[in-house]
Amino acid sequence: MFNTNTTKYLNMRPLKIVVLAKQVPDTRHVGPDAMKPDGTVNRGKLSTVFNPDDLHALELALNIKDRIPGTEITILTMGPPKAADIIREGYYRGVDFGVMISDRRFGGADTLATSYTLAKGIEKLAPFDLIVGGRQAIDGDTAQVGPQCADKLNLPQVTYVEEILEIKEDEIIARRRLEKGIEVVSAPFPCLMTVHGSSPACRSRHAKRVMKYKYARSATELRSADEFMIDLHTKRPHLTIPEWNVEDINADVEKIGLSGSPTKVKSVENIVLTANEAKLLNDSDADIEMMIKELIEHHTIG
Numbered sequence: 001m002f003n004t005n006t007t008k009y010l011n012m013r014p015l016k017i018v019v020l021a022k023q024v025p026d027t028r029h030v031g032p033d034a035m036k037p038d039g040t041v042n043r044g045k046l047s048t049v050f051n052p053d054d055l056h057a058l059e060l061a062l063n064i065k066d067r068i069p070g071t072e073i074t075i076l077t078m079g080p081p082k083a084a085d086i087i088r089e090g091y092y093r094g095v096d097f098g099v100m101i102s103d104r105r106f107g108g109a110d111t112l113a114t115s116y117t118l119a120k121g122i123e124k125l126a127p128f129d130l131i132v133g134g135r136q137a138i139d140g141d142t143a144q145v146g147p148q149c150a151d152k153l154n155l156p157q158v159t160y161v162e163e164i165l166e167i168k169e170d171e172i173i174a175r176r177r178l179e180k181g182i183e184v185v186s187a188p189f190p191c192l193m194t195v196h197g198s199s200p201a202c203r204s205r206h207a208k209r210v211m212k213y214k215y216a217r218s219a220t221e222l223r224s225a226d227e228f229m230i231d232l233h234t235k236r237p238h239l240t241i242p243e244w245n246v247e248d249i250n251a252d253v254e255k256i257g258l259s260g261s262p263t264k265v266k267s268v269e270n271i272v273l274t275a276n277e278a279k280l281l282n283d284s285d286a287d288i289e290m291m292i293k294e295l296i297e298h299h300t301i302g
Helices: 052-067 081-093 111-125 145-153 207-213 227-235 285-297
Strands: 016-021 023-025 048-050 072-078 097-101 130-134 157-167 171-178 181-188 191-195
Touching: 016 052, 016 081, 016 111, 016 145, 023 081, 048 052, 048 081, 052 072, 052 081, 052 130, 052 157, 052 191, 072 081, 072 111, 081 097, 081 207, 097 111, 111 145, 130 145, 145 157, 145 191, 157 181, 171 191, 181 191
Parallel strands: 016 072, 016 130, 072 097, 130 191, 157 191
Antiparallel strands: 023 048, 157 171, 171 181
């Protein structure tokens, strides 16, 4: 990830990095029951995955940790109890600490309510030097949450980050991957970055870390755990994943969940493209107009 000599960073002060990660529905398998009547995602009916862009953000953070001794990474996720899987995945790949923001009152949040909730959680993790997250989540594709968090925290932000070129005591220099080229920018610490999917893919799980953290459980998961698991967590408190609710992050209930979400989803459609027929078109305006009208009528676009 760095283009510079690793030994340059051996005497640099350790950084504190927060990685924002999300457990998202696997959009490759969206069925007819994907939505609830109130227009929110029926997450209980969908299989879930680690948001792909967030994995790229995690690798960026881990790469910094590899080069700057003492750097600590905390992974922060917001979601239902099963989102603890994201924390465990972070542990398996090299994360030091994990925190869940989970409360039924957070449910149904749009990007505005989500960014508010995450910002309150990030404030509780202060002080920090760098916040990183994926460019966007595949269940919304808005790319709004990261920038909105930066705005709420009054932090400088760099989006579409592809590579970290250099880190200095008081600033970080990154390359951005834009639609029509690249851009090199610097930002002072602390700052927030969103990471582009063209950055290096996240490393695999480490076998020793899987053995160390495979029994990590959240407070909610421990309520239904057996005696062995409860005894294990008593002896090894580092395995208990902190779980913050509305009161823990001092959030305003009017700004979270459905009450804090002006955006409403009307419907979700699963479009399957087939090749049952073919049409030959030329480059005339009439043929192009006909093609666009048919695509819109069949909900392929628009």
